[in-house]
Amino acid sequence: MKTIFHKADTRGFANHGWLQANHSFSFARWYDQERLHFGALRVLNDDIIAPKMGFGTHPHENMEIITIPLKGVLKHRDNMGDEWIPVVPGEVQVMSAGTGVEHSEINGSNDEYLSLFQIWIIPEKEGVSPRYDQKTFSVEDRKNKLQALVTSFNDEDSESLKIHQDAKISRIDLAKNTAFNYQLKSKDHGVYIMTISGDLEIENHMLESRDALGIMEATDVSIKSLSDSQILFIEVPMLVL
Template sequence: MKTIIHKATDRGYANHGWLQANHSFSFAQFYNPDKIQFGALRVLNDDVIAPSMGFSTHPHDNMEIITIPLKGTLKHRDSMGNTWETIEAGEVQVMSAGSGLMHSEMNAKTDEYLSLFQIWILPNKQNVEPRYDQQFFKAEDRKGQLQTLVSSIDNQEEGLKIHQDAKISRIDLDEASTFTYTSLSEKHGTYVMNITGEVSIDNNVLESRDAIGVSNTTEFSIQSITPSQLLFIEVPM
């Protein structure tokens, strides 16, 4: 098994006033040649957006974009005809940029900060027709068990779909519990973001917002030290 540790304090950071951004991988003005991507995972941004602020209309193409609000409400509009769709904490949004689209994202609240993860995954098909979807996921369905949020458009697993043989999932663990994660294949790697809490993976202790990339294995074990919430992003390497 191969592992790589990304501590929360080693992420790229940008303070734009209205946006506090933490970058797990090279993005915008943050560049680290050792942090370009993890397999097909290109971006994992941990953003906090001020009330009524956000990203004005901008283009994307040939990227699978997944947004997970953690607190607050996001609103989204795009050139596919979606007009200010709201995405609440508990929901997940996917957008296959494909052959190209324009969109904007804003904090829908005037009195509350928005906290979210935005994930970019390189697709396995180019120039597909752009598509958009969102879905609500119950927190109780991931207590002590894996909850699949996103998977390949080519399989029948529940959850949202993207054009890549990838899987995004979450689990909430009680204190002093153990969970074994099973990979799709040994050719996949799994990037684990510890959202909150403290866990141990392969004798590496991860605190809140620390991450570990695990590859060259079909399974690995997690021991929770405190109550913890974990995000798994499994991608082809």
């Protein structure tokens, strides 16, 4: 087993006034040669967006983009015909940029800040047709058990959203002093584990809120919650770029 430990305060940070952004991997003007990606995981941004503000229309191509709102309301518009669709906590949004897509993302509230994770995963094939999807996931279905949010089109899980990569994004909410064992798909995969909130012990590492641990060359991972905790798992093939 190999591990990479990222404390929350070692992430890149950008203060744009309307946007407070934390970058787990090199993004925009923040560059760290040691933090370019984790396998096929290219971006994990932890953003807080001011009321009525957001990202104007901009393009993407050949990337799988996943957005997980944590607080507030996100509104999405794109050139595929989707017009200011709301995405709220409990829902997850996926977009395959493929041959090219343009979209806008704004805080749909007049008075509440929007908090979200945005994840970019490098696809297993380029030039696919752009697509958009979103789905609601019940909080009850992740209490002390793993809830798959996003999987590959080739995965048999019919309840999750789909992307063009042999990846898996999932969440779990663990009660205090609960043990959990995460099983990886294969030794060719790694898993990037972020503590959304709470305190954890993972393979002799102590994690607090927004700390993250990348694990490679393993079949499973032992986790214990030291307090009530919310955890995000991003499992990806360990691509060499």
